[in-house]
Each structure stands twice: as C-alpha cells, then as structure tokens.
Amino acid sequence: MHDDDPVLQTLMPATHDLGGFKVHRTLPHRDRTMVGPFVFFDQMGPAHLPVGEGIDVRPHPHIALSTVTYLFDGAIDHRDSLGTIQTIEAGAVNLMTAGAGIVHSERSPVIERAKGPPLSGIQTWLALPDGREEIDPAFEHVAAEALPVFGDARARATVIMGSLWGKTSPVTAHAPTIYADIVLEAGGAVPIDADADERALYLVDGAATIDGRPLEKMALMLLKPGIVATLRSEGGARVMLAGGGAFATPRHVWWNFVSSSRDRIRQAREDWKAGRFATVPGDPDYIPIPDVPKTVSYP
Structure with a gap:
C-alpha cells in the first residue's frame, strides 16, 4: 500500500455454500x-434455484441490531x-430493528x-x-x-440509507x-466524499477503480479517513458504498446476536433455548442454537 493509495484495508470474504446458492461474508472479519x-x-448469490425450491430460513432471533435486506x-x-x-423485491428495502428482541423468518x-x-442481493x-x-x-x-437517486446516464447511485450527494433516504437510521x-455504465464515475468517519466499497460485479486503484471483487475495501476520491468504471460495474460514524464501544457478535455486552448475548442464548422469545405467527418452526455458529466476532 502506497501513501497515495486511497484504500486503508481490504477484507476478503469467507464463502459459505448453503446448498443451491453461496453467501460471501466480509463482516465480521478476523x-x-x-x-x-x-x-x-x-x-447472497447470484443464484438461480431449481424449479419448486427456494430459500427457507426458519424463524430465528436477533437482539440489539437492525437487519437491512x-x-x-x-x-x-x-x-x-x-x-x-x-414481500421484498429488487430495489426495495426491508429494515427490521431487533432492539430488545425479535424473531423472523425469510422464505422464497x-x-x-x-x-x-x-x-441476488446484500444483507x-x-x-x-x-x-x-x-x-x-x-x-x-x-x-x-421511494429511494432517492443521484447521477446521470452513465452513473446511477441509489441512496439506501443516510444522506449522500445531496439526497437523503427515508429509511430509518x-x-x-x-x-x-x-x-x-462504461465510462461512468461518481465522487466519494469524506463526510463519514468510516467508509468501505464493495464490488458486486464488473470492474471499477477508486482514484485509479482497482477494486477487488467481493472484497470490502475500507477507504482512508478524510480522503475525497472518485469511483470509476471503464466497462461497467455495480458497487456498494457502506459506512458511517465510528462506534466508541465495541460490539460482540455470536450467531444472530449482537451486543456491547457479552453477558447480554449469553442471556439471549439462554432465552432462545428456553423459548422465552416471541414466536412468528404462521411460521412455528425454528432454528436451534448451534454448537459452533458461523457468525462470531474475533478477539
């Protein structure tokens, strides 16, 4: 990494095959x-599942987070x-705020x-x-x-959350x-300003550069704080921009639980085992607590 490199850190994904489609996970990362x-x-994906099949994520709990689909x-x-x-379809947003506790399912x-x-999408x-x-x-x-759009014929940026390029999303933050x-599109470009404490770019498809530095596909590339840069593509690309204010207090992640307190996560585990979470009307199935979850924070 050179002094003029706009990228601070590159996080490569862990890929999980869920049977019929793959999930590429860049956070949490070691x-x-x-x-x-x-x-x-x-x-998630991209994938095309066989006729008659679909995704079936059975009811499971969350605390202290919002899921954005x-x-x-x-x-x-x-x-x-x-x-x-x-039902969520392409281009829309589902925001589920767990707070003190919620249970949900996701099915085709x-x-x-x-x-x-x-x-195909990002969760x-x-x-x-x-x-x-x-x-x-x-x-x-x-x-x-309902989501605001910035750009021109060669660059279209949809603001999913927050305020960017003078546009503000109606989604709660x-x-x-x-x-x-x-x-x-080919030859398209958008500015990436420096308003947020922490910012990352994720190349979904195609090829793009940030101030001349190529983005790596399916990698979360963190930008250096304070820099103003330009995202460009010569042949076309899809890129997600994500970030916001830095948290002063660390967060712990275990399975589907997120919290600033490990004790709170332990309590949530016991509550799920004991059936103390609310149930999902019309979807009585559930996912039991795993012995070794795929989603964990790293020390």
Missing part, C-alpha cells in the same frame, strides 16, 4: 469487526414476531418457487448505538421508487449511516 454501524455484510434480483417473504408479513414466495427463483446488520440497544423492536418497508447502490 481483521475488523465493524465499518461504521455495519457489523455484518453478506452477498436489499435485493438485486428475486423476492423474499419476511415474517416476524410483530406479526409483519412483507410460492410464486417464485414455481418458476425457479433467482436470488447487512447494523449495530444499534449505545443507549438504544434495547429499544422496542420494529419493522419498516421502503419501496424502490438509528446511528449515523451511509449506504448506497452504485451502478456504473
């Missing part, structure tokens, strides 16, 4: 737990213990299964800030057409957050 409030960053292709039925039933819609469902978890980890659980859905989906 070398870094968070980027702004983002404590979990998964790329954003699809490039396909659809997912969300159900939760608040009684929410919501019946109509999608009948034709062999596509699946992230955002830690709730100090003093707000135990807020009441909530859910909101924001349609694709519990902590300072920036999150955007940037689609570049």
Whole structure:
C-alpha cells in the first residue's frame, strides 16, 4: 500500500455454500469487526434455484441490531414476531430493528418457487448505538421508487440509507449511516466524499477503480479517513458504498446476536433455548442454537 493509495484495508470474504446458492461474508472479519454501524455484510448469490425450491430460513432471533435486506434480483417473504408479513423485491428495502428482541423468518414466495427463483442481493446488520440497544423492536418497508437517486446516464447511485450527494433516504437510521447502490455504465464515475468517519466499497460485479486503484471483487475495501476520491468504471460495474460514524464501544457478535455486552448475548442464548422469545405467527418452526455458529466476532 502506497501513501497515495486511497484504500486503508481490504477484507476478503469467507464463502459459505448453503446448498443451491453461496453467501460471501466480509463482516465480521478476523481483521475488523465493524465499518461504521455495519457489523455484518453478506452477498447472497447470484443464484438461480431449481424449479419448486427456494430459500427457507426458519424463524430465528436477533437482539440489539437492525437487519437491512436489499435485493438485486428475486423476492423474499419476511415474517416476524410483530406479526409483519412483507414481500421484498429488487430495489426495495426491508429494515427490521431487533432492539430488545425479535424473531423472523425469510422464505422464497410460492410464486417464485414455481418458476425457479433467482436470488441476488446484500444483507447487512447494523449495530444499534449505545443507549438504544434495547429499544422496542420494529419493522419498516421502503419501496424502490421511494429511494432517492443521484447521477446521470452513465452513473446511477441509489441512496439506501443516510444522506449522500445531496439526497437523503427515508429509511430509518438509528446511528449515523451511509449506504448506497452504485451502478456504473462504461465510462461512468461518481465522487466519494469524506463526510463519514468510516467508509468501505464493495464490488458486486464488473470492474471499477477508486482514484485509479482497482477494486477487488467481493472484497470490502475500507477507504482512508478524510480522503475525497472518485469511483470509476471503464466497462461497467455495480458497487456498494457502506459506512458511517465510528462506534466508541465495541460490539460482540455470536450467531444472530449482537451486543456491547457479552453477558447480554449469553442471556439471549439462554432465552432462545428456553423459548422465552416471541414466536412468528404462521411460521412455528425454528432454528436451534448451534454448537459452533458461523457468525462470531474475533478477539
């Protein structure tokens, strides 16, 4: 890394084969737990599942975080213990705030299964800030057409959360957050400003550079604080921009639980084992506590 290199750190993904599709996970990472409030960053697919099949993520619990689901292709039925039933399609946002505790499931819609469902998108978890980890659980859905867009014919940036390029998303942000989906055509470019404490770029597809430095596909590349840079593509690309305010207090991650307190995570584990979480109406199945979870924070 040279002094003029805009990239501070590159996080390569751990890839998990979930049967029919792969998930590429860059957060949490052995070398870094968070980027702004983002404590979990998964790329789902791209995949095309066989006719009659689909994803079936059985009911499972969360605490002290918000899940943000954003699809490039396909659809997912969300159900939760608040009684929410919501289908998310490409370009829309599902924001589920766990707070003191919530349970949800994610399954392919019946109509999608009948034709062999596509699946492609990003799912992230955002830690709730100090003093707000135990807020009441909530859910909101924001349609694709409600998200603001910046750009021109060769560069289109959708602001998923926060304020960027003079545009502000209607999606609730519990902590300072920036999150955007940037689609570049051949020769397209967008500025990346320095407003957020921590910022990272993730190349979903194609090829792009940041101030001439090539992005690595499916890697989360953290930018140096304070720099203003330009994201460009000569042949076309899709890039996610994620970040926000730095957290003063570390967050711990174990399975589906996030908290500033390890004791709180232990309590959540016991509560799930004992059946003390609320259930999901119409979806009585559940995922038991694993002996060795795939999602853990690193010391």
